[in-house]
Amino acid sequence: MQLEAMYQEVILDHYRNPLNKGLREPFEGEAHHVNPTCGDEITLRVHLDGAGRDAAVADVSYDAMGCSISQASASVMTDLLIGKSVKEAMEVGDEFLALMQSRGRETAPNEDVLEDAVAFAGVSKYPARIKCALLAWMAWKDATARALGEAS
Amino acid sequence: MSFRAEEVKKDFPLLRRTVRGGAPLIYLDSGATSQKPFQVLDAEREFYERHNAAVHRGAHLLGEEATDAYEGGRAKVAAFVGAVPGEIVFTKNATEAINLVAYAMGNAATAGPEAERFAVGPGDEIVVTEMEHHANLVPWQQLCQRTGATLRWFSLTDDGRLDLDGLDGLVNERTKVVALTQQSNVLGTVNPVALIAERAHAVGALVVVDGAQSVPHQAVDVAALGADFLAFSGHKMLGPTGVGVLWGRRELLEALPPFITGGSMIEVVRMEESTFLPPPQRFEAGSPNAAQVVGLGAAVDYLTALGMENVHAHEEALTGYALERLAEVGGVRVVGPTTTEARGGAVSFAVEGIHPHDVGQVLDELGVEVRVGHHCAWPICRRYGVPATTRASFYVHNTESDVDAMAEGIRKAQKFFGTT
Numbered sequence: 001m002q003l004e005a006m007y008q009e010v011i012l013d014h015y016r017n018p019l020n021k022g023l024r025e026p027f028e029g030e031a032h033h034v035n036p037t038c039g040d041e042i043t044l045r046v047h048l049d050g051a052g053r054d055a056a057v058a059d060v061s062y063d064a065m066g067c068s069i070s071q072a073s074a075s076v077m078t079d080l081l082i083g084k085s086v087k088e089a090m091e092v093g094d095e096f097l098a099l100m101q102s103r104g105r106e107t108a109p110n111e112d113v114l115e116d117a118v119a120f121a122g123v124s125k126y127p128a129r130i131k132c133a134l135l136a137w138m139a140w141k142d143a144t145a146r147a148l149g150e151a152s
Numbered sequence: 153m154s155f156r157a158e159e160v161k162k163d164f165p166l167l168r169r170t171v172r173g174g175a176p177l178i179y180l181d182s183g184a185t186s187q188k189p190f191q192v193l194d195a196e197r198e199f200y201e202r203h204n205a206a207v208h209r210g211a212h213l214l215g216e217e218a219t220d221a222y223e224g225g226r227a228k229v230a231a232f233v234g235a236v237p238g239e240i241v242f243t244k245n246a247t248e249a250i251n252l253v254a255y256a257m258g259n260a261a262t263a264g265p266e267a268e269r270f271a272v273g274p275g276d277e278i279v280v281t282e283m284e285h286h287a288n289l290v291p292w293q294q295l296c297q298r299t300g301a302t303l304r305w306f307s308l309t310d311d312g313r314l315d316l317d318g319l320d321g322l323v324n325e326r327t328k329v330v331a332l333t334q335q336s337n338v339l340g341t342v343n344p345v346a347l348i349a350e351r352a353h354a355v356g357a358l359v360v361v362d363g364a365q366s367v368p369h370q371a372v373d374v375a376a377l378g379a380d381f382l383a384f385s386g387h388k389m390l391g392p393t394g395v396g397v398l399w400g401r402r403e404l405l406e407a408l409p410p411f412i413t414g415g416s417m418i419e420v421v422r423m424e425e426s427t428f429l430p431p432p433q434r435f436e437a438g439s440p441n442a443a444q445v446v447g448l449g450a451a452v453d454y455l456t457a458l459g460m461e462n463v464h465a466h467e468e469a470l471t472g473y474a475l476e477r478l479a480e481v482g483g484v485r486v487v488g489p490t491t492t493e494a495r496g497g498a499v500s501f502a503v504e505g506i507h508p509h510d511v512g513q514v515l516d517e518l519g520v521e522v523r524v525g526h527h528c529a530w531p532i533c534r535r536y537g538v539p540a541t542t543r544a545s546f547y548v549h550n551t552e553s554d555v556d557a558m559a560e561g562i563r564k565a566q567k568f569f570g571t572t
Contacts, residue, residue, distance in 0.1 A: 002173065003517050003568060007510075012569075038509055038525040039533060039540045065539050067509035068569070132509060 006126065007068065008119040010076075015068040020078035024061035029147030033139040035131050040066030042074060044139040046147045053087040055148075060140060069120075069129050074136035076116045086144060093137055096120075100130050154462050161549040163189035163454075175519030178554045183337055183365060183498045183545030184523050185387050188451075192390055195450035199443045207442050208416060208433070222442045225449035226432070229397055232452045233382065234373035239405060241398040241432040242445055246364040247287040249383035249398035250331070252435060253360055254291035255411040257329070258298050263409035270358075270408060274300035277326045279357075281306040281314055281343070282535055283336045286528045288362040288383075292331055301328065308535050312339040312488040319351055327357040334366035334377070338527045338543065339488030340471070340498040342366070349378035358404070364388055368547075369467055369496050371460035374399055390455065390548075391448035395441045405431035412437045455548075463548055467497035470546045470555065474499050477559040483566060487536050497546035500527070503562055505571035508542040514565035515542075520558050 027045035034041050047059035060078040064071060077096075081089040095113045102109075102124050109118040123133045161167055164187045171177050179187060199221055205214035207222045223237070230237045243249040260270035272278065278292050282305050296303045304322055306314045314332075323330055330352040335342050349359040361379040366372055368389035374382055381404070386395035400408070410417060410428055414437040419427040428434045455463060472492045478484045483504040489495045503511050512524035523543045526533045533540060544558055566572040 003514060006513070007568070039530065040509075041539075067507035069509070126513070129509070129513070 002122075002125075006122040006129075008122065010116050010119040011068065011072040014072035014075040014116070018071055018075040020059075020061060020075065020082065021063070022061060023063050024059060027059070027061070027143075027147070029143040029145070031139045031142035031146065033135055033142065035066070035070070035135055037128075037131065038067070040064075040070050040132065040135055042066070042070070042135055042139050044074075044136065044143050046140065046143040048086065048144075048147050052148065053085070053090070055086050057081050057084050057086060057089050057144075062136065062139070064136065066135065067129075067132055069123055069132040070135045073117075073120065073133045076119070077136050077140060080115055080117060081140065086148070089144075090141075092117075093141060096137055097134070100124050100134055103127070155458050155466070155548070157466065157549055157551045160458070161551075163191065164549055165190060165193070167549060171519050171521070172517055175517075178518075178520045178557050180520060180522045180544040180546065180550065180554060180558060182368075182388070182547035182550075183527075183543065185393070186368065186390050186547055187549070188390055188392070188447075189454055191454050192392065192447045192450045196392060196443050196447040199446040204443070207440055218442055221446050222440060225445035228449040228452045229445075230399075232456065233367065233399060234375055235399050236402070238430075238432060239374075239399055239402050241400065241405070241435040242440060243383075243396040243398055243435075244394060244441070245387070245396035246362065246383045246385035247291075247396070249396045250288055250360065250362065251291045252398055252411045253381050253383075253400075253408075254295045256408045256435075258295050259409045259411070261299075266407045267409045272296075272299045272301045272328045275326060276301040276328045277304050277324070278302070279304050279306070279323055279327055279330045281332045282308045282531050283312075283314070283339055283341065283529065284331070284333055284531075285337050285362060285364070286530070287364070288331050288333060288360075289531070292329070302326075306332070308339075308532075311490070312336075312341050313494075314341075314343055314348075316344070316347075319348065323348070323351045323355060323357060325355050327352065327355055329358050329360060331360040331362070333362040333364075334372070335363075335369065335496045335498075336488070336529070336532075337365045337498055337545075338500050338529045338532045338541065340495045340500070341489055342370075342494040342496055344494075346376070346378040353378075365496060365498065368455075370464040380404055386444060386448040386451065389448075389451055391451035392444040395444035395448050397448075398435070400431070402431070405435070408435075410434050410437070414438050416440070458548060466548065467546050468492050468495075470550055470552065471495060471497045471499060473552050474544060474546070474555045474558075477555055478562075481559055481562050481566075483571060484562060487532070487538060487541050498543060499545070500541040500543040502538045502541055503565065503571075506565055506569050508540045510569060511542045511562065511565050514568060515558065515561040518557065518561045518564070520554075520561050522558065 042064040367384040508524040
């Protein structure tokens with residue numbers, strides 16, 4: 001049975017008890033992303049301390065509706081990124097994207113960088129669910145670009 | 153019913169395969185696309201192996217055979233819905249068929265006096281329903297945007313029906329088009345098309361019916377339907393992808409300006425201007441989807457041999473059984489009518505505390521393939537306060553044991569996610 005491989009306990013934990021959920025002030029960038037194939041939605045805010053890529057990710061808050069994978073992914077992501085510099089956080093994001101695009105190939109995910117997010121390795125075997133796992137990450141990228149004044 | 157689904161299933165090679173680690177496939181997603189019986193696959197293959205050539209042009213033998221095969225498909229499809237071949241236009245899919253009407257109406261204002269009856273503009277109204285598939289909503293939104301007409305719609309009752317209380321006010325002398333589905337792809341609801349068409353015609357409006365979910369599953373006769381245009385899709389009725397159908401009343405098709413232009417649809421072409429062929433060729437620009445039309449003809453033969461009354465009776469019985477089983481599971485809310493009255497075999501539901509994506513994932517692991525999401529009818533989800541639904545849809549090869557497997561899978565999902 002593959003279900004347990006996909007729905008790792010850590011994913012179910014974050015789904016049932018999401019971290020950092022709820023929209024908070026202050027924030028410099030906000031993004032609203034939708035998965036048009038299923039209707040999952042997220043509104044995500046980024047609060048930065050400092051300027052440019054060296055700024056610290058002081059807070060990431062969000063309001064989201066969707067499946068266990070998308071909700072758990074948002075929770076894990078905020079837990080990982082808050083406290084890092086924007087540059088470090090972007091690197092974590094790139095690593096997570098690479099994991100999601102691996103289609104479950106036998107490359108050991110970088111646990112030092114991804115921490116709890118390695119639990120999503122099983123999700124990468126299901127193309128239909130990759131977007132669920134990436135929804136919050138894409139919203140974060142977008143909101144951060146806005147906070148940095150790199151996007152309108 | 154006079155056919156046995158277990159026997160019918162043997163005609164579908166794909167249904168023999170296994171999925172996800174050896175689970176037998178239980179296909180409950182015919183509402184999205186149907187699987188194809190041997191007879192359809194063979195017909196398409198035979199066309200390519202023996203008769204393939206460009207239709208309606210050239211003077212060689214193969215060209216004649218290909219043309220006969222293509223036009224033979226048109227005749228079969230016409231007979232299937234009680235129409236004449238000259239009223240059947242082949243398109244890419246049902247979506248394109250609806251767009252054909254919407255765009256042709258958009259072109260009508262500048263297409264000469266004959267087309268004037270189709271022109272829409274500010275002050276005119278187009279009426280749709282809140283249960284439309286995006287294919288029968290967005291083209292009308294766009295037509296309104298291009299012409300300044302106003303979009304209005306029937307709202308839905310709590311039990312998944314059209315709210316007809318305001319029919320006479322909603323469909324009025326300003327109404328140019330009433331576009332509605334005969335059978336909802338999400339709710340399963342079968343709408344009273346004839347009743348609405350009567351009101352629409354009384355005020356001079358055209359009636360465009362989305363038959364993508366009805367034509368494959370019940371006997372549809374265009375004369376009884378009361379509509380002016382009917383769109384449906386080949387791949388949802390055991391036929392190939394890449395072929396859809398627009399039926400239109402002959403006198404309307406004759407006055408309707410073209411949508412897509414180019415080769416095969418012209419009469420005389422000069423550098424300055426061109427004239428067009430009569431329908432249906434006027435609406436079939438470019439090389440047509442001949443092999444797909446041949447396949448669709450075979451699908452129509454297959455369904456006719458089963459008998460559309462039997463197909464409908466089979467699905468009605470399965471739908472009734474599914475509604476019972478879902479009620480037994482507990483924590484399951486059906487989005488749509490909860491009886492089989494005026495209802496087809498698409499059953500959408502929400503499982504309390506579990507997102508449809510997660511329900512679908514557990515079912516998939518067991519080999520039960522259902523659809524999850526908003527089913528290209530997002531406003532329905534908003535209306536009933538659900539982010540998405542899980543949908544089972546039935547066809548000729550499904551059996552009660554397929555429904556049992558789904559019910560068992562839902563229980564498993566509830567156990568896995570700890571909601572029971």
